[in-house]
Amino acid sequence: MDQVESNPTIPVKALQEQLQKKYGVGFSIHKVFRAKSYAKKISTNPDTTIKLEHGDVSESNLVNCTSRCFKRIYVCLWGMKKGFKACLRDFDGAHMKGPYPGEILTAVGLDSNNGIYPLAYAIVDIYLLAYGIVEIENCESWKWFPECLGDDLDLHAISNFTFVSDKQKGLLQAVSQLFPCVEHRFCLGHIHDNMQKQWRTKEYEDHLWDCATATTVPEFNHYMHLLNNLCEVFNGNRRENIDMLLNNLCEVFNGKLVDRRDKPIMSCLEFIREYMMKRICNLLKVQKKCVGPLTPTATKIMEKNEAVATLYIAEWCGDEKYQVKGPWNDQHVVDMHERVCSCRIWELRGIPCRYVISVLYNKADHGECVHELHTYVHKVHWLQTWKTAYGYKVEPIKGRALWPRSECPMQITPPPHRNQPGRPKRKRRKYMEEKSQSRS
Structure with missing residues (x-):
């Protein structure tokens, strides 16, 4: 066990010679191979x-x-x-x-x-x-x-x-x-912190976050136009949006x-x-303690979308395409065959948006076959996927003396x-916005 832990790549032939020399007993190559395989299996954090x-x-x-x-x-x-x-x-x-x-x-x-x-x-x-x-x-x-x-x-x-x-x-x-x-x-937090030195108004911060959270090109361009009216540091080039900002x-x-x-x-x-x-x-x-097919975070997002989806009206347009209109004059197109929505939230997050859930409600009301809602969520948000990711443990190790x-x-x-100047700092550097909140 100690030999394999110290050198996991040791050849079987070399290991056989070491064992025979140490114990003065003959070992077959097959027995040494099985012993090495077992030692690697139970060794501490193999393949680290x-x-x-x-x-x-x-x-x-x-x-x-x-x-x-x-x-x-x-x-x-x-x-x-x-x-x-x-x-x-x-x-x-x-x-x-x-x-x-x-x-x-x-x-x-x-x-x-x-x-x-x-x-x-x-x-x-x-x-x-x-x-x-x-x-x-x-x-x-x-x-x-x-x-x-x-x-x-x-x-x-x-x-x-x-x-x-x-x-x-x-x-x-x-x-x-x-x-x-x-x-x-x-x-985005670092960008805002750097630019806040020149633009400190709350209006600038709101427009910056609106641009970052925009999921469609027209929506992004609209907010960029509003932001450009405040300052001229942006050139308006669009960057693909991701869910993590x-x-x-x-x-x-x-x-x-x-x-x-x-x-x-x-x-x-x-x-x-x-x-x-x-x-x-x-x-x-x-x-x-978790129950249900989805992770706790995905479950909360789905419940919120389900509650709002009841306020939307979906109209079938043929070929698995639907037009969904909401009470706030927001209207999008959902393609159930391609599993996409024009708001792009379904694509970015992997979780059905309110427009998609409204379509599923419409299909169920008309007697069409609709699977359970969690089947329309990407598998990365499933509870079983979450459990599988943490099914691999970090094994404990022996003390340094061993x-x-x-x-x-x-x-x-x-x-x-090398002595560092000044008193050692233990707290991380706060953003300017965090400092102002702590004072208030």
Whole structure:
């Protein structure tokens, strides 16, 4: 068991020779193969990806030539990797505080209940000044993290998924080089916070959110025209809308790491692993209390749409197409054969809008065969999908005293100590809007 844990890729023939030499007993190759397969099956977090990089240190730096200084480490736990089913991907960074300053990079997705799904994390030391190695937040630094993530998720240059982040220049270049076909979106909260320095009125904020939440081109252009009347910072180019407008997913996850960002690197990594392990267990308790075919969040959205759908009138136009008119002079076309609505909410969220539900009510009133409402919801919002995503656990591990000692002759030394100016900050930086709300 210890041999397989320390070296999961050890050849069966080599393992056979080690066992025979250690115990002085002959083992058949088939018996060793079965033993290795069983050991890998019950081993702790198999197929977990860990990539460790170090900086080159020469003797002129008064360091032993067999030592290398820590540069960065990437971790993607097996349980989180296997359970990751959402299409939305999100990246963000949190600065480490204390004697080992650096950057915690996190990749957080969206689960079936619109909750956070921590997937991978990395620690990058950005102050290797003592050894003449400088790792700054440039394109190469940012490129390393999504490149590792792409290898774990089998993402290619032509993959179709979405990044949501702030306007970090290094990340923009890295994503465009690695995944030129992806949709890269910016967090609206960061955009509003940056622009609020010049435009502080509530009217500007309302128009900005109207533009971001618009689901059709005419609606978007209308709100952009109103916004342009207030300022001339936008050129009116349309961008495809997605349901997620903020990168609060990473903000929530990073908020859990605040108390451990000033700890040594190993303690920080262990805290993140334990947090992800406990979070899965807490969600399993919540899932046991859930009833119905959909997740709690999807159920609330459906109930709200069902209540409003009774106010709409659907008229059949032939070929599975319907015209739906509402009490607020809103009118859209629903195509049940293509499963699309002109409001595009059904396509963006995967949950039937009020217009679609009104059509289903109309079909049922006329005796047509209509399936249960949850069958028209994308499977990502089903309760069973949510349970499947968290069916893969983060296994516990033994204490450090029982960890196998590495036989690698290279020794990785900690980053050099560097005192940070001022008192260490533990709270995240608030937006200007949040500061004004706290004062009031």
